[in-house]
Amino acid sequence: MKKGAWTEQAACRGTDTEIFFPxxxxxxxxxLSICASCPVRAQCLGYAVRNRETYGIWGxxxxxxxxxxxxxRAA
Ligand code: SF4
Incomplete structure (x- = not known):
């Protein structure tokens, strides 16, 4: 699934992606410390929840x- 333009502003862009699957x-x-200063954290979290991302650090x-x-949410 296409993630969207928000990924261009991601603080993790260009970093070692392996640490996001720690x-x-x-x-x-x-x-988590990189995510803390990310300007698109909300979009990233929304993407992960909608797509049921099971692994890794998102948002x-x-x-x-x-x-x-x-x-x-289900309750
Ligand atoms: S919130 Fe998402 S896009 Fe931002 S640094 Fe974390 S994993 Fe990357």
Whole structure:
């Protein structure tokens, strides 16, 4: 699915994308810190929730946080 023009403003653009699929807590923290200053965080999170992205850091959230958001929405 096409993500949209917002990706051009992504703070993670040009960074090591592997940290957004973190293997260690340190990588996860690094990815989340990049997301924290991203101007398109809301669009990124919306994309991930709509498309049920199961893996990786999207919009400053972990997969578990997004699962919780979906459960809360469904309730
Ligand atoms: S919120 Fe994070 S993963 Fe999403 S575009 Fe911004 S920096 Fe990348």
């Amino acid at each position: 293997a260690t807590p340190a990588e996860e923290a690094e990815a 400053g959230t972990t997969p578990e946080q997004r699962r919780r958001m979906r459960r809360e």
